Amino acid sequence: xxxxxxxxxxxxxxxxxxxxxxxxxxxxxxxxxxxxxxxxxxxxxxxxxxxxxxxxxxxxxxxxxxxxxxxxxxxxxxxxxxxxxxxxxxxxxxxxxxxxxxxxxxxxxxxxxxxxxxxxxxxxxxxxxxxxxxxxxxxxxxxxxxxxxxxxxxxxxxxxxxxxxxxxxxxxxxxxxxxxxxxxxxxxxxxxxxxxxxxxxxxxxxxxxxxxxxxxxxxxxxxxxxxxxxxxxxxxxxxxxxxxxxxxxxxxxxxxxxxxxxxxxxxxxxxxxxxxxxxxxxxxxxxxxxxxxxxxxxxxxxxxxxxxxxxxxxxxxxxxxxxxxxxxxxxxxxxxxxxxxxxxxxxxxxxxxxxxxxxxxxxxxxxxxxxxxxxxxxxxxxxxxxxxxxxxxxxxxxxxxxxxxxxxxxxx
Numbered sequence: 001x002x003x004x005x006x007x008x009x010x011x012x013x014x015x016x017x018x019x020x021x022x023x024x025x026x027x028x029x030x031x032x033x034x035x036x037x038x039x040x041x042x043x044x045x046x047x048x049x050x051x052x053x054x055x056x057x058x059x060x061x062x063x064x065x066x067x068x069x070x071x072x073x074x075x076x077x078x079x080x081x082x083x084x085x086x087x088x089x090x091x092x093x094x095x096x097x098x099x100x101x102x103x104x105x106x107x108x109x110x111x112x113x114x115x116x117x118x119x120x121x122x123x124x125x126x127x128x129x130x131x132x133x134x135x136x137x138x139x140x141x142x143x144x145x146x147x148x149x150x151x152x153x154x155x156x157x158x159x160x161x162x163x164x165x166x167x168x169x170x171x172x173x174x175x176x177x178x179x180x181x182x183x184x185x186x187x188x189x190x191x192x193x194x195x196x197x198x199x200x201x202x203x204x205x206x207x208x209x210x211x212x213x214x215x216x217x218x219x220x221x222x223x224x225x226x227x228x229x230x231x232x233x234x235x236x237x238x239x240x241x242x243x244x245x246x247x248x249x250x251x252x253x254x255x256x257x258x259x260x261x262x263x264x265x266x267x268x269x270x271x272x273x274x275x276x277x278x279x280x281x282x283x284x285x286x287x288x289x290x291x292x293x294x295x296x297x298x299x300x301x302x303x304x305x306x307x308x309x310x311x312x313x314x315x316x317x318x319x320x321x322x323x324x325x326x327x328x329x330x331x332x333x334x335x336x337x338x339x340x341x342x343x344x345x346x347x348x349x350x351x352x353x354x355x356x357x358x359x360x361x362x363x364x365x366x367x368x369x370x371x372x373x374x375x376x377x378x379x380x381x382x383x384x385x386x387x388x389x390x391x392x393x394x395x396x397x398x399x400x401x402x403x404x405x406x407x408x409x410x411x412x
Contacts, residue, residue: 001062003043009065011036015073017080020091021064028058028091029083031076035067058091071246075212077151081142082210092143101141102148104208108134111168111194112201114161116148139208145292146389155207158244159200170194203241216242267291267382270323271336271390272347273398274304274315284319285398288332289390298329301401312339313346320350332358334380336390340364344375363391 001020011018016035020028020042032038042059070076084092099120107113119141121129128134142148152163162168206215219242226235269289274282282304288295302319316337323329335351335358337343344362351358359380364373371391374384 001059001065003040006040006043006065009039009067011039011067012069013037014069015071015076016067016069017076017083018065018067019083019087019089020058020062021066022061023063026083026087026089027062028055028089029080029087031073031080033073033076035069039065039067054091054094071212074151074154075207075210077142077147078139078208078212079210081140084141084143102143102145103138103140104142104148104152105135105139106137106201106205106208107167108136109167111162111170111197112136113168114152114156114163114204116145116152116163137205137208144383144385146383146385149389150385155204158241159203159207161197161201161204207245212245216245219245267334267386268330268332269334269336269382269386269390270332271338271394272316272319273338273391273394274312274319275398275401282315283398283401284315285394285401286319286323287390287394287397289386289393292386292389294393299397313342316343317346317350320347321354324350324354324356331356334359334361334382336361336363336387336394338363338365338391338395340373341375361387363387369395 013034013036015031015033017029017031018035018039019026030038042055068079070079099118101119103117103119103122105115105117105122107115117129121131122135122138123130124138127138140148142151155161156163203215203218206212206218219238223235223238223242226232226238267290271287271289272284274284284302284304286300286302288298300323302322304315304318306314306318316339335347337347337360339362341362344360347360351360359376361377361380361382362375363371364375366372371388374387377384377387380387
């Protein structure tokens, strides 16, 4: 297929999924924020450098293109997974072991959880994991761990669910109390009601199965019935969920698709974050992501020594200088920092002074501490979703260490 052939497809500037075909055979399935811009990117002059020979070969062989629009990028993500499952397009699956594909799974339990599992962990015939966990439903395969995580994070903000490693026990107050912090930041249900939770899980299942339009219809019906019966709080909840579903905006999904295919080879990413205790004591953390996996044995904690106040720039400089002093630690391919241009330049200056050439990516947050802009991901050769995942993991680890230090302070 050639660029001039795209005109006849009249691709819209809205989210959706696209299918490259040769005759009736589907060669590749992808998702897009803008179908028009995303598909056009496959005909750039530097395609082979940005995407690799497998994708170039697919574009060359294709002679047809079809697409489906979706209301949001989130729904394009789950629709992409459903189409990959249906067609097994060679450009999506060739050269990959089925066991490495990712699935969003709902457990068969009194209080179901949503888990991310790789194919090698699942006995598909028995519909259970190999360690014995029964599964009620499986959705996928999803090509990207980072984007699946981000997709589930978005869904959880609308329809809260549990994703704990261990089963949730309804009557175990101690067990539920351990998750209180996560409830406070909206990660888990604020209060637990078995009936409401089952209802929420049905909504999660509809969304993950790609039935977003059916979910909207149900929410609208619930809202009308609740208003008619003067159950105005229920109507407000349905209206809130419907609004959130229709206005999903998340930088890691919208911009995370980028122009770079997920890198086949392992890429080591280091991400940094700081936490201040009562405005005086401060810690910095370094986390390591490699091939979409957290390398927790390589996580490091730095107790800030030379900075007296909440000075993130100075703290970042100290952390990086001390990190670079450890020549026994392997250097990363990319560094991700929390902040904007100032933090990015600080990291680049420290690296230059040490004679080290490593690209730096900065994750800019909004007032609610959600990713608003990613600076430098494409130049660094990673997707913005990779950068957001690394930054989120650094923030999570930093927050955990901060809570630990705070509890020790209060006990002293």
